[in-house]
Amino acid sequence: MTQNQQDLLGLPRRRLAEVLAPFIDRPYRTDQIYRALYERGAGEIGSITELGKELRAELAERFTIGLPEVATRHLSADGTEKFLFRLADGATIEAVDIPDGRRRTLCISSQAGCALTCRFCVTGYWGGGRDLTAGEIVAQVLAVGKQRRESGGGLNLVFMGMGEPLLNLGALGDALEILTEQISWRRITVSTAGVIPGIEELAGWRKRPRLAISLHAPDDDRRSRIMPINRRYPLADLLAALRRYPLDRRERLTFEYLLIRDFNDAPADADALVRLLSGLQAKVNLIPLNPDPVLDESMKRPRRTVVTAFRDRLTSKGMTATVRKQRGDDVSAACGQLRAPGREPRGFRRSNLSL
Numbered sequence: 001m002t003q004n005q006q007d008l009l010g011l012p013r014r015r016l017a018e019v020l021a022p023f024i025d026r027p028y029r030t031d032q033i034y035r036a037l038y039e040r041g042a043g044e045i046g047s048i049t050e051l052g053k054e055l056r057a058e059l060a061e062r063f064t065i066g067l068p069e070v071a072t073r074h075l076s077a078d079g080t081e082k083f084l085f086r087l088a089d090g091a092t093i094e095a096v097d098i099p100d101g102r103r104r105t106l107c108i109s110s111q112a113g114c115a116l117t118c119r120f121c122v123t124g125y126w127g128g129g130r131d132l133t134a135g136e137i138v139a140q141v142l143a144v145g146k147q148r149r150e151s152g153g154g155l156n157l158v159f160m161g162m163g164e165p166l167l168n169l170g171a172l173g174d175a176l177e178i179l180t181e182q183i184s185w186r187r188i189t190v191s192t193a194g195v196i197p198g199i200e201e202l203a204g205w206r207k208r209p210r211l212a213i214s215l216h217a218p219d220d221d222r223r224s225r226i227m228p229i230n231r232r233y234p235l236a237d238l239l240a241a242l243r244r245y246p247l248d249r250r251e252r253l254t255f256e257y258l259l260i261r262d263f264n265d266a267p268a269d270a271d272a273l274v275r276l277l278s279g280l281q282a283k284v285n286l287i288p289l290n291p292d293p294v295l296d297e298s299m300k301r302p303r304r305t306v307v308t309a310f311r312d313r314l315t316s317k318g319m320t321a322t323v324r325k326q327r328g329d330d331v332s333a334a335c336g337q338l339r340a341p342g343r344e345p346r347g348f349r350r351s352n353l354s355l
Ligand code: SF4
Pocket: 114, 115, 116, 117, 118, 121, 122, 123, 124, 125, 161, 162, 163, 164, 193, 214
């Protein structure tokens, strides 16, 4: 891409029409280009052969299609595949494709890195990067879809990869405007560490994806120790914002709760969690910790019996709770294991953890 070229990828339909207006004579040309970008995943303007040769040459002078390079792919024994993308500025991000019967879940990134430095998260260990553009978000779906077309079936999309999506709401909104032409809003989940202004802004959207909240502890003391953002947005404020959040009658908020051995896995913690979430349309997704060499050694996964007992205690008190299946951990594609290699870690101090 030269300095004068504008990237078309990430432009929703109406903005695409605006930027193309000076160059095309018939409105249906915009539809042709839109479909080539987002349905076919065209990587070059020259390949949009629905357009005449002259128009393609003229557009190629002014515009580009910023599909990122797939730098590496790692296939897990369970079929989960991790993709590492290299972006135009050299930043790297990861996406994970998780097949499950006839369906697939694609876990994608919203930022290259993450400044929130959650203590259990490998992305957080490496520190802040930059916001992704809408094009870079959409490109992950297009690129993985191209590679895995053969798998068929429906697609669920979860923003649980690298970064905090609610700190990049502008790009997220544009990307969702494009992606929801092919994927239902109900099949898209945005996960937040608890950025209250972002939750409030999302609440005002006419259409909203599902919302998941990384909770991971039932009280402020322990949550602040593993999620520094809790000092800024403590639990009482976060829960108050979530009680105001508009939900459909059958829709529920998902609370992700990482189980860490001898830290937050006691029966009393399950009871505290039920009290904390009482009155909310909620379900809990329990995630046994994925250990990683860069994380604090004291962070260990609980024994399976403890995980099951924790889930059963929640369900016995009327809470819907499931244990997330372990997927892709042999290729570091499991939850919390995504990283952007090649940078020095920032803002992460093991000594502060003291579990
Ligand atoms: S868990 Fe999410 S919000 Fe926390 S550091 Fe990792 S990517 Fe950022």
